[in-house]
Amino acid sequence: MYPSRDMILLSRAAAEIVPRGATVTAIRPAEAPDYDITLYLTAGGMMPRHRVVPPALDAPDRPQFVLAVREPLSNPHYRLFRELPEGRIYEAIP
Amino acid sequence: MNDVVAFTAYLLLPLIGIAIWRLDAVKKLDLGGRLAVAGAAGSAIVTAVLAALSIVSIGWSRGVVIAIVVVITAIGIYVARPLMTREKAPMNRVAMAALIIIAILFIYGLLDARLSCGDLHFFWGPKAVHFYRDGGITLGFLADPNTVRMNPGYPLLLPLIYVWSETIARQFSWFAAVLSTALFLFGSVALVRSTSRDDRVAVLMAATLAYAFAIADAAGAGEPPLIFFETLAIVAITFIRDRRAQIVLAALGLAGAAMTKIEGATFAIAVVIALIVVRRAFKQAMLIAAPAAILLGA
Secondary structure (H helix, E strand, O other), rough: OOOOHHHHHHHHHOOOHHHHHHHHEEEEHHHHHOOOOOHHHHHHHHHHOEEOOOOOOOOOOOOOEEEOOOOOOOOOOEEEEEEOOOEEEEEEEE | HHHHHHHHHHHHHHHHHHHHOOOHHHHHHOHHHHHHHHHHHHHHHHHHHHHHHHHOOOOOOOHHHHHHHHHHHHHHHHHHOOOOOOHOOOHHHHHHHHHHHHHHHEEEEEHHOOOOOHHHHHHHHHHHHHHHHHHHOOHHHHOOHHHHHOOOOOHHHHHHHHHHHHHHHHHOHHHHHHHHHHHHHHHHHHHHHHHHHHHHHHHHHHHHHHHHHHHHHOOOOOOOOOHHHHHHHHHHHHOOOOHHHHHHHHHHHHHHEEEEEOOHHHHHHHHHHHHHHHHHHHHHHHHHHHHHHHHHHH
């Protein structure tokens, strides 16, 4: 199964959990640092009330939330926000 | 329920474009061909209405869009009278059985989503979702650096047809978008059969397109409507004898193709070159290509 299938399910669920208007990106952590851009594009269609941006997790203006499918994310800038059957949601550490 | 309503919006497209039945050459087609031609016209009308509203900065409220479309449809029904014709083209039973089997297999593939195209989820669908939410084609969205991977300069016919469905259903239906591929596929087949009057060609085209869409996972992407409009242009030039109808239908096909995908513009150029080289029909080629060229220029 393609990870985009998991992302469709995760982003649909996340759309109801992540605060509206927040910046969000979507990744498969194992692909770091060359993340598959189609995952955040997929989330963009599922989360129209959020601002879905490319996965620049280490940039100064990093996304407020990260949707991660398959593997857990290990990044010092983020902490686990919610774990769902479809994947995990991380929030940026202020 | 939302999926059903959203899909019904696609089924309404032939009604919206019914004015094109006024052409005698279209009246001579069987019902399948007439519905397909009207569907192409309806798609173009819906796209034009939504684009025009955005150009004049009028938001896509449900009431405004539906009111305009209803007026256009009513005028279309009036000018297309009489709607019933005696043209019938009974189909060979073997060909009918083959088409039904192909349709069942293909629709099964669409309904279980295994034929879905990634591009539907990556940009065709998200564009429609965001345009609908913004109430128009917003330059802010297209110019956003975050959407650069969504081909912001791409033609807009398909996302706007999706917006039409979304306007009716109040929510984007991914399944209805995927299922619309069947309409474009069998619309293409109906165009070929209705104009060529050859059942075997229709079966061959249905089998070829269904197989191609299946192995390419093309459902919901730009290719099915692109092929639909290209088919309209080709059958108009090849099989329609009435010069006026030939120009109108071919122009509609080329304009639709050019507004669906960039490849449609390449196709339009190829048609113009072919008409000039093979038929020495320079003026006809220019008339046929004019709407596509104007739309691309715009």
